[in-house]
Amino acid sequence: xxxxxxxxxxxxxxxxxxxxxxxxxxxxxxxxxxxxxxxxxxxxxxxxxxxxxxxxxxxxxxxxxxxxxxxxxxxxxxxxxxxxxxxxxxxxxxxxxxxxxxxxxxxxxxxxxxxx
Amino acid sequence: xxxxxxxxxxxxxxxxxxxxxxxxxxxxxxxxxxxxxxxxxxxxxxxxxxxxxxxxxxxxxxxxxxxxxxxxxxxxxxxxxxxxxxxxxxxxxxxxxxxxxxxxxxxxxxxxx
Numbered sequence: 108x109x110x111x112x113x114x115x116x117x118x119x120x121x122x123x124x125x126x127x128x129x130x131x132x133x134x135x136x137x138x139x140x141x142x143x144x145x146x147x148x149x150x151x152x153x154x155x156x157x158x159x160x161x162x163x164x165x166x167x168x169x170x171x172x173x174x175x176x177x178x179x180x181x182x183x184x185x186x187x188x189x190x191x192x193x194x195x196x197x198x199x200x201x202x203x204x205x206x207x208x209x210x211x212x213x214x215x216x217x218x219x220x221x222x223x
Numbered sequence: 224x225x226x227x228x229x230x231x232x233x234x235x236x237x238x239x240x241x242x243x244x245x246x247x248x249x250x251x252x253x254x255x256x257x258x259x260x261x262x263x264x265x266x267x268x269x270x271x272x273x274x275x276x277x278x279x280x281x282x283x284x285x286x287x288x289x290x291x292x293x294x295x296x297x298x299x300x301x302x303x304x305x306x307x308x309x310x311x312x313x314x315x316x317x318x319x320x321x322x323x324x325x326x327x328x329x330x331x332x333x334x335x336x
Contacts, residue, residue, distance in 0.1 A: 139324075141324060143327075148311070148330075148332065149329055149330070150227075150229075150313055150327040150328050150329040150330050151266070151313070151315075151327040152327070153324050153325075153326075156324050197265055197266075201325075210256070210268050210271055210279060211266075211268070211325060212268075213265035213266055213267075214265060215264070215265055216263075216264075216265050
């Protein structure tokens with residue numbers, strides 16, 4: 108069965124510092140890969156996605172992620188964190204099959220705290 | 224319009240009540256989902272509708288009853304819930320096209336008393 112692991116439950120960084128959130132997946136084949144962000148009590152907003160092609164993908168709010176097939180990883184990065192980036196971050200996977208609905212399997216999430 | 228709209232935003236209900244959650248999208252998406260999210264946990268898939276037909280039910284108790292009356296609307300009917308059903312209920316939709324993602328609503332915060 109597919110699974111997603113986010114090994115860091117909580118990360119604290121200072122504003123302006125760089126950020127990397129880790130994500131590893133276990134799947135029969137390379138799935139669709141996503142990073143979503145969730146502010147308290149809110150829905151999920153897509154930051155970026157990977158389906159195929161260039162393994163470095165750019166997203167919104169200055170985020171990027173790199174897909175590494177050999178490591179089954181899809182780590183999220185940002186060069187300079189802003190206080191507004193404090194939120195919960197979820198890595199997610201979905202099976203690749205034509206016409207399939209996007210039933211997502213989520214990692215357990217990483218809570219990001221940003222210090223002034 | 225790239226929004227998934229959920230109503231109500233907050234709902235408090237007793238264990239003997241019957242209530243419904245509503246989800247609406249006008250993006251022409253033909254797949255719609257219900258997820259349940261407990262505090263400090265990731266969302267968990269409950270139901271998937273594809274072309275207005277229920278395609279996935281993740282062994283959800285029958286006190287939760289989904290309905291998809293048309294391609295834009297998704298309802299979740301609630302009856303005889305338990306306090307442990309208190310959670311954030313998220314609706315999402317996606318087009319059945321390779322290379323696309325799911326769009327989420329803001330959720331309904333449900334409290335069962």
